[in-house]
Each structure stands twice: as C-alpha cells, then as structure tokens.
Amino acid sequence: MLVKTLFVVLSLIALGSCDSRIRYRFFREATYVDDYTHANFHTILTNPNFVQTRQTVIFHYGAGQTLATPQIHDVVTAYAVNRQFNFIVIYYDNINTISSGEANALAEGVTVNLLEIFDRGYNSGLMNLLGFSLGAQIMARASRQVQSRSNRRHIISRLTGLDPWNLGPISSITVGTLSSADAQWVESIHTESSNRGDHGSRGHIAFFVNGGISQPMCTQTLPTARWDCSHNFALSVWAESVRAASPVFPSLQCDSWSQFQAGQCNSNQVANLGRTSINTSIRGSYFLSTNMQAPWSRNQAQP
Structure with missing residues (x-):
C-alpha cells in the first residue's frame, strides 16, 4: 500500500512539473505536421519521420509573435521544405x-x-537551438541548463541567437543572457540597437548586419515601427540563408562599423552569416552590408 501511495505521489509531482503551455510542432514534410505537448514530446523519437542520425533544429520565436507572423512564417517555410533537418517549432x-x-x-x-x-x-x-528576440534568451538559458544538469554529458552543438532581446539590467541577471559558454558553438546576429536588441549577447561569432543598429530599409515614421522593422530583419536574413544552396552573406572581421565602411577591414578574414555557415573555428565580430531589397545577400564582403 505504501509503495502504491508513493507511486501516486511521484506521478502527481511529475504531472505538476509539466508546462502545459509549451507546444512542439514537428514538420515532417512542408505541409504535414505532428504536434506534441510538453508531456509527450519525448515520444517524437518513435516518430518514423524523425531521423535520429539527422541534425535537429528547434526554433523559438519572440514575444508577441505567432506561427502566422509573416517573418516567422518565412523562417518556418524555409526550414520545412529543407529535408536536411528534423525541424521543430515551439x-x-x-x-x-x-x-x-x-x-x-x-x-x-x-x-x-x-x-x-x-x-x-x-x-x-x-x-x-534557434531563437529570435526573447526566444533567443530562452533557448540560451535552456542550453546552458542542459549542460549543468547533465554534468556536461549533454552539450548542445549549435546555438543561434537572432537579434537576442535586451532583457534589461534585472532580467539579465535573473534569466541570464546568450554567451559563448552556452553551447559548443554559439552565433549571434544583430540588426537593432538596445531599443530591442542586446549587443552584449554575443557568441563565439557575432554578425552585425548593416552595422547592427538600424536597417536602412526601415524608414517608418514611428520610432517603434522602425525598431521592430530592424529587429525583425534578423529573421528575413536567416530565412534567406536557409533557402540558399551555398554560403551567403559574406562578412568581414572588423572592430567597428565605421572601420568596415571606411574599407579598413577589406583584407581581414571573411565569414558567412547563416544556416550554411559550417566553419565553427571562426571567432570575433563580423560586419556586413545587405542589398536594399530581397535577395538581401550581396556577392562581396567589402562595403
């Protein structure tokens, strides 16, 4: 009787620990999905369309967004048609x-x-793990907790932060911010200033798109609209890289946007921003210019 009671108590504790808000959508094909809850997500391993020898990308979007948000839909569609990955959206x-x-x-x-x-x-x-805005900070925290709780038996291979959200001084302490310690290889893409983004959230490599402060094609009258436009541009850039068959967005290692624009970094190392970037030995800050309309990637790294 005691054993049965203990089992019931433990079962209730386990159920109570489930976060019923979290949903996972597995895109087994471009237009066919399987949905999972926090409670049954582990059963994805028995899904015949989940290939256990294939890279898995789990994407977490930002606050105020849904799967129907145009820029989110763009990223999801780009991955969903690419059969190189197990692609999952939270x-x-x-x-x-x-x-x-x-x-x-x-x-x-x-x-x-x-x-x-x-x-x-x-x-x-x-x-x-791929996250945009606040989603980037959530995924970064999850990634480092996986390390600590498994005593480093499990370390996430790649963590990608798309314009990580500026948490502010208090939440930066309580939540923690994206850093190179969070995974084997961490990359950050910056498209907006501290009005939305956090330039202090950097990985092994940080890309500053058009300087990373504001985007030249974002010309809305209202400041908040311009900030959101620049912030969301990280999604558009990333989606284009997912669709690309070869490396795109060539970027130059540089210490500042002003040095990049002046051509002082033209002979420096080149790296490519995006999903197709596979050189995990690169480090530092990289700057790049984009076209003013899609396709956004330019053919050369020089300004």
Whole structure:
C-alpha cells in the first residue's frame, strides 16, 4: 500500500512539473505536421519521420509573435521544405505567454524536454537551438541548463541567437543572457540597437548586419515601427540563408562599423552569416552590408 501511495505521489509531482503551455510542432514534410505537448514530446523519437542520425533544429520565436507572423512564417517555410533537418517549432496557444517574466519557466520546460530525448539516446551534438528576440534568451538559458544538469554529458552543438532581446539590467541577471559558454558553438546576429536588441549577447561569432543598429530599409515614421522593422530583419536574413544552396552573406572581421565602411577591414578574414555557415573555428565580430531589397545577400564582403 505504501509503495502504491508513493507511486501516486511521484506521478502527481511529475504531472505538476509539466508546462502545459509549451507546444512542439514537428514538420515532417512542408505541409504535414505532428504536434506534441510538453508531456509527450519525448515520444517524437518513435516518430518514423524523425531521423535520429539527422541534425535537429528547434526554433523559438519572440514575444508577441505567432506561427502566422509573416517573418516567422518565412523562417518556418524555409526550414520545412529543407529535408536536411528534423525541424521543430515551439509555439504557444496564447500570444501573451512569452514574456521576460515567464522566460525562466519556459526555459525550464524546454530544458526538461531536451534532457528527456538526450537521455533516451538522441545525440545532443546534432542539436541546433534557434531563437529570435526573447526566444533567443530562452533557448540560451535552456542550453546552458542542459549542460549543468547533465554534468556536461549533454552539450548542445549549435546555438543561434537572432537579434537576442535586451532583457534589461534585472532580467539579465535573473534569466541570464546568450554567451559563448552556452553551447559548443554559439552565433549571434544583430540588426537593432538596445531599443530591442542586446549587443552584449554575443557568441563565439557575432554578425552585425548593416552595422547592427538600424536597417536602412526601415524608414517608418514611428520610432517603434522602425525598431521592430530592424529587429525583425534578423529573421528575413536567416530565412534567406536557409533557402540558399551555398554560403551567403559574406562578412568581414572588423572592430567597428565605421572601420568596415571606411574599407579598413577589406583584407581581414571573411565569414558567412547563416544556416550554411559550417566553419565553427571562426571567432570575433563580423560586419556586413545587405542589398536594399530581397535577395538581401550581396556577392562581396567589402562595403
């Protein structure tokens, strides 16, 4: 009787630890999906369309967004038609779920699910966590918690932060910000100033698109609209890189945008921003210019 009671108690604790807000959508084909909850996400390993020897990309979007947000839809569509990956999106039924105040709880839920599939045999060295805005900070926290809670048995291979959100001084401490310590290789893409983005959230390599402060094609009258336009441009750039068959967005290692524009970095190392970038030995800050309309990638790294 005691054993049965203990089992019931433990089961209730386990159920209570599930975050029912978290949903996972697995794109087994471009227009065919399988949905999972926090409670059953680990069963994705038995899905015949989930290839356990293939890289998995899990994407977390930002606050105030949904799967129908145009820039989010662009990224999702780009990955969904690319059969090189197991592609999964974390989504929420309530648009207000994602907030700085909930970042720790959401990261906790993602951490638990990641540890479940890693402990069941999926290789963390095949995992790419991709996050935009606040989603980047949530994924960064989940990635470093996977390391600490597994005593570094499981380390995420690649962490990609698309214009990581500026958490502010308090949440930067309580949540933590994206850094090179969070995964085997961490990259950050910056498109907006501190009005939205956080230039202090940097990985092993940080890309500053058109200087990373504001985007020249964002000419809206209202400042907040311009900020959002520049912030969301990180998604457009990334989606284009996912669709590309070869490396795009050539960028120059440089210490500042002014030096880049003056041509002082023209002979420096070139790196490519985007999904097709595979040189994980590169380090430092890289700057690039884009076209004023899609396709955004230019053919040369020089300004």
